[in-house]
Amino acid sequence: MKSVETIDFGIVVKEQRKQMSLSLSHLSSKLQVTKGYLSRLESGKAAPSATMVKKLAGLLKLDSTKLGILAGYLPSDVEKILYANPVEAPTVLREAFGEYGNYRERTTNKNEQERVGSTKYKALYELVHRDCFQWLEERKSNSIQAIVTDPPYGLKEYTATEKAKLRNSNGGVWRIPPKLDGYERQPLPRFTVLNQEDKSKLKRFFFDWAQKVFRVLVPGGHIFIATNPLLSHLVYDVIERSGFEKRGEIIRLVQTLRGGDRPKNAHHEFSDVSVMPRSCWEPWGLFRKPCEGRVQDNLRKWKTGGLRRISKDQPFCDVIKSSPTRTSEREIAAHPSLKPQAFMRQIVRASLPLGEGTILDPFMGAGSTIAAACAVGYKSIGIESDPEFYRIAIKAIPRLTTFSDNGKNVSSGFSEIESQEELFVLR
Numbered sequence: 001m002k003s004v005e006t007i008d009f010g011i012v013v014k015e016q017r018k019q020m021s022l023s024l025s026h027l028s029s030k031l032q033v034t035k036g037y038l039s040r041l042e043s044g045k046a047a048p049s050a051t052m053v054k055k056l057a058g059l060l061k062l063d064s065t066k067l068g069i070l071a072g073y074l075p076s077d078v079e080k081i082l083y084a085n086p087v088e089a090p091t092v093l094r095e096a097f098g099e100y101g102n103y104r105e106r107t108t109n110k111n112e113q114e115r116v117g118s119t120k121y122k123a124l125y126e127l128v129h130r131d132c133f134q135w136l137e138e139r140k141s142n143s144i145q146a147i148v149t150d151p152p153y154g155l156k157e158y159t160a161t162e163k164a165k166l167r168n169s170n171g172g173v174w175r176i177p178p179k180l181d182g183y184e185r186q187p188l189p190r191f192t193v194l195n196q197e198d199k200s201k202l203k204r205f206f207f208d209w210a211q212k213v214f215r216v217l218v219p220g221g222h223i224f225i226a227t228n229p230l231l232s233h234l235v236y237d238v239i240e241r242s243g244f245e246k247r248g249e250i251i252r253l254v255q256t257l258r259g260g261d262r263p264k265n266a267h268h269e270f271s272d273v274s275v276m277p278r279s280c281w282e283p284w285g286l287f288r289k290p291c292e293g294r295v296q297d298n299l300r301k302w303k304t305g306g307l308r309r310i311s312k313d314q315p316f317c318d319v320i321k322s323s324p325t326r327t328s329e330r331e332i333a334a335h336p337s338l339k340p341q342a343f344m345r346q347i348v349r350a351s352l353p354l355g356e357g358t359i360l361d362p363f364m365g366a367g368s369t370i371a372a373a374c375a376v377g378y379k380s381i382g383i384e385s386d387p388e389f390y391r392i393a394i395k396a397i398p399r400l401t402t403f404s405d406n407g408k409n410v411s412s413g414f415s416e417i418e419s420q421e422e423l424f425v426l427r
């Protein structure tokens with residue numbers, strides 16, 4: 001039997017059919033379907049039923065479970081194993097299906113590449129191209145177990161006008177830093193330009209958002225929300241006023257290029273002065289919808305209420321050493337606010353105390369939360385309103401999921417958990 005090297009159902013079927021020297025007509029008549037339907041299956045334009053997968057696997061002498069997974073059917077026993085072993089899950093999947101990246105390098109067909117981008121971990125995530133406020137309104141109440149998100153802040157920075165300026169390298173609310181030592185640097189949104197009216201708008205935006213989120217989160221469900229030291233107090237206040245309890249703050253220790261500058265146009269005169277401190281950390285607000293009864297009762301009923309420990313001996317800690325998102329990740333997902341997998345996998349993993357449930361990222365961007373969820377074996381839903389970022393996410397998520405850098409164990413998120421351990425032991 002030919003070993004299954006690619007992740008795509010249609011391609012595996014087509015390659016195996018050719019290997020067995022079966023024509024389209026021959027195989028379609030054996031399957032009792034039309035040639036056109038079989039051709040659509042092979043090109044990924046039609047989704048096979050579970051019965052069709054079994055028939056195809058039998059006729060093509062392929063493993064029906066593997067073929068089923070490629071078609072998006074995850075057997076319940078496999079699902080259970082993946083949930084029970086979230087850290088090992090990506091490796092197990094990779095070993096079973098081969099590296100997703102190998103396939104991308106082999107294929108030059110753009111449509112195939114786009115389609116393949118959504119296939120491998122299909123059973124674990126759902127992507128929605130929509131305004132998250134509308135989506136939240138329609139979503140069933142008590143149906144999401146955690147939210148991990150990095151929302152827009154200036155609110156201005158993701159308006160059509162500001163996005164056009166960013167895409168044309170034209171400034172606006174986006175500060176395009178000059179090249180440093182010949183390297184292009186990432187644009188940063190300028191939060192200092194927000195006036196009182198912008199701040200009131202921001203509060204209304206998050207108040208509205210938090211109320212909608214409150215309804216869809218189950219009791220005991222946590223929100224991890226990325227923010228920044230200039231605006232976090234505004235956001236935290238309205239999230240609390242929507243009914244959530246503040247449960248702390250995660251400090252992502254990261255050296256950024258914000259702050260630390262001398263007074264504009266007076267650098268020489270005030271060479272020993274910085275207008276603001278150079279920012280070396282990023283706050284992530286941590287909130288919880290109140291539990292029903294005690295934490296243990298809530299854990300039993302809703303599978304939420306606490307945070308997943310790193311190990312039996314090691315609780316999840318609120319300071320995480322990190323680094324700016326690596327260029328290799330940015331090349332996979334060109335989004336100005338892309339968060340690094342090594343950090344995201346740690347907070348995503350912590351967000352489901354029993355590893356059960358679905359995580360939502362309502363401001364998905366290029367999908368770093370969704371990729372992190374796949375990497376630790378959690379189900380997730382990502383929502384993005386911008387069509388270009390949505391397209392980027394479709395392609396980027398499978399590649400970010402399997403991302404590891406220079407042999408560092410980024411895929412399980414443990415490279416930086418070791419540094420959490422250091423912090424924990426030192427205290």
Ligand SMILES: C[S@@+](CC[C@H](N)C(=O)[O-])C[C@H]1O[C@@H](n2cnc3c(N)ncnc32)[C@H](O)[C@@H]1O
Binds near residue numbers: 149339
């Ligand atoms: C800060 S970025 C998130 C980037 C993400 N953390 C990543 O790693 O790619 C916020 C995203 O929210 C999207 N967005 C803004 N308003 C939205 C809305 N109402 N519904 C859904 N997405 C929205 C923006 O287009 C932007 O891509």
